[in-house]
Amino acid sequence: MKVSIQKYDPSVDNEPYIVEYEIEKTENMSVLEAIIAVHEKYEPLAFDYSCRGRMCGRCAVTVDGEPCMACTTAIKGDCLIAPLKGFDVVRDLVVDKESFHDRISKLDLRIRPTEITVEEFEKPIDFEEVYLPMLSTEYCCRCGCCYSACPAVQMEGARSRYVGPAGMVALAYRNLDPYDQGDRVAQAVQEGLWNCIMCGTCDRVCAAGIDHQSLWTSLREQAEARGLTEKPRNFYLF
Amino acid sequence: MGYCDNRQPAGEGAGFTRRSFLKGSGILAGATFAAAMGLTGCSDGSSEADKGTAEAASGSDGAVIEYDVFDTEFLIVGSGFAGTSAAFKAYSMGAQVTIVDKGPFSFSGAAGMNWDEEVSWMNDPYTDWKNVLWNESLANQKFIKAVFEFTNNDVEALDMRMHYMRNGGTTWSRNEDGTWENLMLTGVPGMNMIQGGFSRHMQDLLKSQDIRILDNTMVTDLFVQDGACIGLLGYHVPTGRYRVIRSKVTLLAGGGSCQMYGWHRTHPRSMNTPDNSGDLEGAAYRHGCSLISNEFFGLDLISMVPESYGCSFNSGMGADGNHMMFVCDKDGEFFMRDFIGYDISRPVREAIMAGRGGDHGGLFLNLNTDIPVNRETVRPIYSRNIELWKEQFGIDVFEEGYMIPVTLEAFEHGQGPIIDERGMTEIPGLFSVRGCGRQRGDTTCYVLSPYVASCAVDYIKSVAAPANVDWSIAEAEFDRLDAMRTADNTGGKRPWEIRRAIQEAFYEAWEPSTDADKLNACIEKLELIKEDMAKVYVADQSKAFNVEWRTAIENEGLMVSTEAAVRSGLMREESRLTFFRSDFPEQDDENWFAWTAAKLVDGKMVVEKVEIPQVEE
Known part of the structure; x- marks a missing residue:
């Protein structure tokens, strides 16, 4: 099997380049295993992974342009493995997600002026309408696959103020959270709720299986009811 | 195709600014340091908040080795379950807190797995x-x-x-x-x-609090001067910049290492993350700390398929102590249904040793029973993978007659440096969870x-800054690391080959049971591997996210961690908890209700029996 890997060490190379390697395809081989095979058999690669189970997001790469988790994605045959698009490359397959993560973390902070009591916590919550959608968003590991693939974030030659699917998931989570008291609908609109074109790319690339479009639909209904239907103004001054 | 398309002469790394300082300027910079580091924040080293004072020294080969200096009151290594709760506590008590994490903050270690x-x-x-x-x-x-x-x-x-x-x-x-x-x-x-x-x-x-996070920062050594810990030494993994982090008190909360537990295509037989490679245990040991609980691991049953991601808690199928009804032997007998308990290793090992296991060296899960697979019977963290397996690899766990091969995996290692009743190690200023x-x-x-964090905050009050910080200690460490990266050891073993040798030697000696012969044979192998480590070939000289170099440094801690497990296991002539010796299968409280402590004495690891502190009634 021929595996091509995009390599780039910004401290040495002028620009990224692609190297093709011949590796043996093993049964049930994942993309991560192919990367490790190249690293060990041919030459050192910069790559990252931790949990091997789509839970930490660190191994996310693109395979023939499609973002995926290297650990739990089967490698089908000859392909090009490259870093996630839309992020600065640290080296080879490793990208810098710092600011991406920081922005989501801020949106995830619960807003509430009083302490949660045990009694409050022990009150039942709606299983179908609240618990199940919250649980599904819990599995977002902020790998960046959706952000990298989202056409509404990564517009041709420009970026929008849209936080992207993963950030919007954090807001949807807090909007559902029975203990959160922030105005998450207003925040979602500000972060680009109406920028999404509902193309379903995030649903397709999400290793956690999150149903983003249902979450957006719920947020949009709440926003519409309040007449909040604008996209955020872009950054430009002129 | 050959190794290493980016080898350069030592000290000539492109893209790095090298500011030359006079030797000894560190003292001056240290004095002005508080102002420089009044800023805090979460950063990868690229932002202003993250920049320490730049220092430089001449390495042994004449190349300039530059490093950044940070200062804090309360330094925590690790941002998992222990590290975060220590940070919250120390911060709430008013301490200036800095967290160092080897991986990206909130995405490393067990707590970085966004799990259940x-x-x-x-x-x-x-x-x-x-x-x-x-x-x-x-x-x-x-x-x-x-x-x-x-x-x-x-x-x-x-x-x-x-x-x-x-x-x-x-x-x-x-x-x-x-x-x-x-x-x-x-x-x-x-x-x-x-x-x-x-x-x-x-x-x-x-992250939103006034706590400084230095993530993607690997700790390679303790900063010990005059017998006291005054901080940590290491480097920023993405850039290779060396870092000195001074502190009044340092708390180790990096988690245990199970990286010696065999190898299975992309990982050891452990859900533990590759970041946990025994760096802190190795550093503490080199500075005279005794390591205990080396021979005890936490063990679960976890799937070996799909092979690429078997042994992973998050994408596998497993049986925790409370979900044993699907565990069976090779003949399909569900022999563990009545088992209740936290430690499942003993009945599993006994079944394997009695020939009831499969060729993979473990047991099976059979989900094709009358018992439904639901939240009561299988943890959601596992059952959500049934679809993943089918979609990616076409493995259908409900196919008639299909049994999932599972094996014992190490989810925890007990190892740690001995602490006193306040949580302080044998080195003043160094605490450990x-x-x-x-x-x-x-x-x-x-x-x-x-x-432990609260005890450590109390300790800060009694700490006086060293009269003169001896920067040569830090510079010697950075010189050592630089030499490892730049040494021309062509023909030597690459770091991953050494890693694999340690893993294979250990696993062979440890599972499904161990004994004196296996342990002695393992010690011999480890001694040979040490010779390879001395001439390790780091086939990549770039300072940017150098996996090769990091693996080589990690191997040193992993060797200490592994050797301590094996030598402690050899000394403990009994079986207890997850530790199982077939030549001493019984628990022996009379002789072995005690710790085995591994310590560095005259360049060699020595294990001794230590009495466990008891409370007088």
């Missing part, structure tokens, strides 16, 4: 300090009791559910009527358990860790 945590809570206060959840037979009883007193036996404060809920929140598992789930499976009367915890929100909250003699880490570190 299980926690416990009680109905009533404890009736006796000895019954606390964080006690274990081999634990330092003085420490356990001190932790108990610290908690005031406050039921609500000990309620882990509320700890999560109040520090960022999580959903916790709910029943269909919307009430919270109570598994009642702890086996302890009055003790409850719940699943569905996600610690990510707690880390988000921590591990090292009280417990065999495993678990969510009770939410209790142990704040206690």
Whole structure:
């Protein structure tokens, strides 16, 4: 099997380049295993992974342009493995997600002026309408696959103020959270709720299986009811 | 195609600014340092908040080695369950806190797996300090009791559910009527358990506080001067910049290492992450700390398929102590259905040794029974992978006759440097969450860790800054690391080959059971591997995210961690908990109710028996 890997060490190379390697395809081989095979058999690669189970997001790469988790994605045959698009490359397959993560973390902070009591916590919550959608968003590991693939974030030659699917998931989570008291609908609109074109790319690339479009639909209904239907103004001054 | 298309002459790394300082300028820079580091924040080193004072020294080969200096009061290594709760505690007590994490903050270690945590809570206060959840037979009883007193036996404060809920929140598992789930499976009367915890929100909250986070920073050594720990030494993984982090007090909370537990295509037979490679244990040991609980691991059954991601908690199928009804032998007999207990290793090993296992060296899970696969019978963290397997690899676990091969995997290693009843190691100024003699880490570190943090904050008051910081100590370490990266050892073994040799030697000696012959043979192999390590070929000289170099450095800690496990195991002539010697299959309290402590003496590892501190009644 021929595996091509995009390599780039910004401290040495002028620009990224692609190297093709011949590796043996093993049964049930994942993309991560192919990367490790190249690293060990041919030459050192910069790559990252931790949990091997789509839970930490660190191994996310693109395979023939499609973002995926290297650990739990089967490698089908000859392909090009490259870093996630839309992020600065640290080296080879490793990208810098710092600011991406920081922005989501801020949106995830619960807003509430009083302490949660045990009694409050022990009150039942709606299983179908609240618990199940919250649980599904819990599995977002902020790998960046959706952000990298989202056409509404990564517009041709420009970026929008849209936080992207993963950030919007954090807001949807807090909007559902029975203990959160922030105005998450207003925040979602500000972060680009109406920028999404509902193309379903995030649903397709999400290793956690999150149903983003249902979450957006719920947020949009709440926003519409309040007449909040604008996209955020872009950054430009002129 | 050959190795290394980016080898350069030592010290000529492109893209790096090298500012030359006069030797000794570190003292001056250190004095101006507080102003420079008044800023805090979460950063990868690229932002202003993250920049320390730049220092430089001449390496042995004449090349300039530059490093950044940071200063803090309370330095914590690790941002997992223990590290975050220690940080919250120390911060709430008014300390200036800096967290160092080897990986990206909130995406490393066990807490960086965005998973389904299980926690416990009680109905009533404890009736006796000895019954606390964080006690274990081999634990330092003085420490356990001190932790108990610290908690005031406050039921609500000990309620882990509320700890999560109040520090960022999580959903916790709910029943269909919307009430919270109570598994009642702890086996302890009055003790409850719940699943569905996600610690990510707690880390988000921590990030928003005035706590400095130096992530992607690997600790390679302690900064020890005149016998006291005055900080840590290491480097920023993405850029290769060396870092000195000075502190009044340092707390090790990096988690245990299970990286010696064999190898299976992309990982050891362990859910433990590759970041946990024994760096801190190795550093503490080199500075004279005794490592204990080396021979004790926490073990679970986990799938070996799909091979690319078997042994992973998050994408595999497993059987935790409370989900044993699907475990069977090669003939399909469900022999563990009546088993109740935390440690499953003994019956599993006995079955394997009796020839009831499969060719993969383990047992099986068979989900094709009359028992439904649901939240009651299989943890959601596993059952959600059934679809993944089918979609990616066409493996159908419900196919007639299909049995999932599973094996013991190490989810925890007890190892830690001996701590006293305050949590301080044998080195003044160095505290550790591990090292009280417990065999495993678990969510009770939410209790142990704040206690140790509070003791460490108290300790700050008694610390005086060194009269003269000896920067040559740090510079010698950076020189050593640079030499490892740049040495021309062509023809030597590459770091991953050495890693694999350690893993294979250990696993062969350890599973499914061990004995004196296997352990002695393993020690011989480790000695040979050490020779290879001395001439390791780092086939990549770039300083940018150099996996090769990092693996080589990590191997040193992993060797210490592994050797300590093997030598301690050889000394302990009994079987206890997950430690199983076929030549001494019984527990021997008369002779072995004690710690085995591995210590560096005259360049060699020496293991000795140490008495466990008890509370006088």
